[in-house]
Amino acid sequence: MARWKELPGGMDPVVVEFIGQLRRLKDDSGLSLPRLAARTGYSASSWERYLSGRLMPPKAAVEALAAVTGTDxxxxxxxxxxxxxxxxxxxxxxxAGEERGVPDRDSVGDHGASGPEPLPMTVAAGPVQRPVTRPMLYLTAAASALAGAAIAVAVLTAVHSQIPTASPRTAAVARPIAYACKDVRKDGAWYAGNSDTSSDTLEVDMSGPEVAELQCLLQRAGISPGGVDGNFGPLTEAAVIGAQKRYHLDVDGQVGPRTWAALRG
Incomplete structure (x- = not known):
């Protein structure tokens, strides 16, 4: 199980409980971050930010995690x-700055009281001619920009209210595959119908039909792997270790030709 860092101080208890639940689901699944990324369609770096409390995961990512871990x-x-x-x-x-791409305060120039000299500007008509300083120009430009931004926001809000809300992004992950154990004796060896391999090396965090075949053979031998889901997690590893002890093999929790031969025999 991963040793998680403490969440940032001052975080709302509801957020702490939510992130803690995500961490438990990830740990219980036995998936590494790269494997979790491959199964959910969200990158490992994104999951690192979600689980460290640096970024709130989107709804679709949470739905994908629930599907992968078999959680209601x-x-x-x-x-x-x-x-x-x-x-x-x-x-x-x-x-907030990370999500919006807001530049650091230190990267923005700032003119103080000892800034550039006033920039003279002659008024075309009228009895009074007075210089307009650069600070005044900056303030006027800033006010105009803010006014323009406010108008743009109002227009976009009005337009957005008339557009139907798009449905949440569906996670690019297929539903978990349902594997079955159809034990058949052939040429003196047992097969469960998921894979006929007797040499592929399997280890923790791997997944696929070969893992489902392994889980079926363990189950047939009376050593429960915690279910047949095609995922090589901690329970499957513990079952492999139990089988290796029973058959007097090297105990390493990995499946190679000798472990396959013992389980198929």
Whole structure:
């Protein structure tokens, strides 16, 4: 199980509970971050930010995690909605800047009282001619920019209110494959119908029909791998170690030709 770092101080308890639940699901699944990324369609770096409390995961990512781990999504999605609302109100400034691409304050120039000399500008008509300084120009330009931005926001808000809301992004992950054990004796060896390999090396965090075949053979031998889901997690590893002890093999938790031969024999 991963040793997680403490979450940032001052975080809302609802957010802490939600992220803790995500961490437990990830740990219980036995998946590494790269494997989790491959199964959910979200990158390993994104999951690192979600699980470290640096970024609130989107709804689709949470739904994908629930599907991959076989978790009922109802309570998890309700907790996500409450945590997302709290995050929106109280999230740290550093996260807000990271999402919007806001430049650091130190990277923006700032003219003080000893800035450039006033820039003279002659008024075309009228009895009074007075110089206009650069600070005044900066203030006028800033005010114009803010006014323009406010108008743009108002227009976009009005347009957006008339556009139907797009449905959440569906995670690019197929539903977990349902494997079955159809034990058949052929040429003096047992087969479960998922793979006929007797030499492929399997280890923790791998997945696929070969792992499902292994789990079926372990189950047939009376050593429970915790289910047949095609994922080589901690329970499957413990079952492999138990089989290697029973058959007096080298105990390393990995499956090679000798372990295959013992389970198929």
């Amino acid at each position: 999504p109802a309570r998890l999605m309700a907790l996500h909605e409450t945590a997302a609302d709290s995050w929106q109100r109280d999230r740290p400034r550093s996260d």
